[in-house]
Amino acid sequence: MADTAVDHEETTGETSTVDPLRVGVVGGGFIGTAVGGEFVEHDGATVDAVVDIDEEVLAEAGDELGVETASQYTDYETMLDAETLDAVLIGTPHTLHYDQILTAFEHDLHVLCDKPLTTDLDDARDLVERDRERDEVLMVGYQRHFYPAFVEARELWAEADREPRWITAEVCQDWVDRFDGAWRQNPDLSGGGYLYDTGSHLLDGVLWSTQLTPEAVSASMHFVDDEQRVDGRANVTIRFTNGATASFSLSGETPCMREHVRMWDEKGAVTLDSQDWEPSEYAEIDDESGEYRPRLSRKDRETKVDAFVEAIRTGAEPAATALDGLRVTAVTEAAYESARDDGSFVTVDPDDVRLE
Template sequence: MSKLNVAVIGCGSISQKRHLPEFHHNSEVEIVGVCDINQSRAEAMQAIYGGEAFTDYKTMLDTLDLDLVSVCLPNALHAPVSMDALNSGAHVLCEKPMATSKEEAEAMIEASERTGKTLMIAHNQRFVRSHQEAKRLIETGAIGKVYSFRTGFGHGGPEGWSVDGKDSWFFRKEDAFIGAMGDLGVHKADLIRYILGEEFTDVSAIVATNAKENITVDDNAVCILKSESGIIGTLTASWAYNVNEDNATIIYGEKGVLRLEDDPSYSLVATYTDGAKVNYELGQIQSNDAGQQYSTGVIDHFVEAVRENKAPLIDGLEGYKSLNIILAALESNETGRLVKLNKGAK
């Protein structure tokens, strides 16, 4: 079976640390193109991974015979570039958040359906083993009825992660559209939907910029969510956790409590009302720590979905539903009101 030809559009940190090395280590694909408006950055990745280097993605789409495309660009470019790639005949893996509006997200889904090409959104937290095990425990009734949760994601900000540091596009509204809520909050919106296995109906939020100077996006947000079955909880996203990254989720149920990525030794701790306690060693969660090497599972899952012609775990509609929570949080903050969510893109 011949390998799938893949190109990566955008050669910043997410490409350098996740997409390119994971495609490189997947025996099913061959990297044939890399693209970045910064020519030296594209050529640096070409020197490591091969293929052709481009500075214009449309030229690359027209020039190469591509099966797969990864879109690793500023948020405002996710939708238009993904749709161009889909329309060129490629299957697309797009970084999160998938779009900057419901209309953009719906257009991406329509392009995927019309072309018959896979659209996957790179929500990597669904592939973390502690998160998968927590979902299984909830589904099997281990903690009984779920009542509440708190989930959060925070670190010191993208200046320590982005290739452009303090000058990163992450801080500019015209490029990023949204700050910590798009960078981190959408991860947790997707994760809590996945773990609980249900949708949210109500969102209330305060979204603020109170930690960093000279930025035009949010850096701190706290949301209150209510699910269709009545589960209530909080979701926080922050670029102001300057000492340690926090990526914890806690689920409170009738028969027990699940603590995910909340203990330094155990990735999942289950404590039950009968006094039992189970500590799970399931490996490290994906983080931005320098030098950490791992496979997120995202790339391998995307390739497998295309190879086997099956829907990926996070298709366009799933990405839309998680984005919708973040958009509702922005609306709630702007209006000072609780926002009711619709059911989906269609």
């Protein structure tokens, strides 16, 4: 691969130009076209190639992203060998992420990978270690890192005298019926069920905004398959090293989407509420003045693509790191282990979840 395109600068007088990031889209489904569309619209990037094993999906994605037929592929490595790319967007089923990221690493590419990072703890550990040795960016697509409400909560809990002690979080949607027969309910592709899909965002949102370190996880699940691999509902409890606890309730069997998070300490709380996939509303509860809602601007909210391109351009740490992905995978895998063992607490390896 040639030097990263966004690092190519030519200066003539007062005019400076930066070549756009050349992106290959891996997977022509929702993530590939939605986030790929953000690359198309971004001034600092172009979508130069797309790959999908389904030729019909491939043609539709290529048309939507404006990729010429000659740069549409049904084989991932063929695309990487044939095209001059700087980065890939990976929007494929969860269990494919690890091998596809490794292949991108072998081609010295920047990677924006949809969540979860992986569905295997050893694989997640391996990616974190490999990422530490690379100059290129690996970013995970956890969009709550860009929601003003979660950013505000993270800033509040970063204050020296504030630390959450009791957390409740819930999310629900019509997931079981909607994705019946789809890859999201095929554990060989999804790695699990609702917890590994939508639930991954909720776990990440709490872990990222609080910066707490999990030490043990307990869970109960209602599985929709006989092999007990695909959960439609889950209740997860996390114990943290500071003595705090978080209770998660997740259901993929409701008629509409809602998300509610409450984080308390001895001074009050923050609340985050969302419906129908809109960014969360934010409120603070104070032990003296009651509840109030700071005005949070949603104008020009940064996108995953904005953050990814900026991290490549500046060399800064990406908004959602491989370590963020590892922390979520560690908790998720512990939850599944606990649910299959009558809900007993499963210890989380501190080396997997400790922030650097």
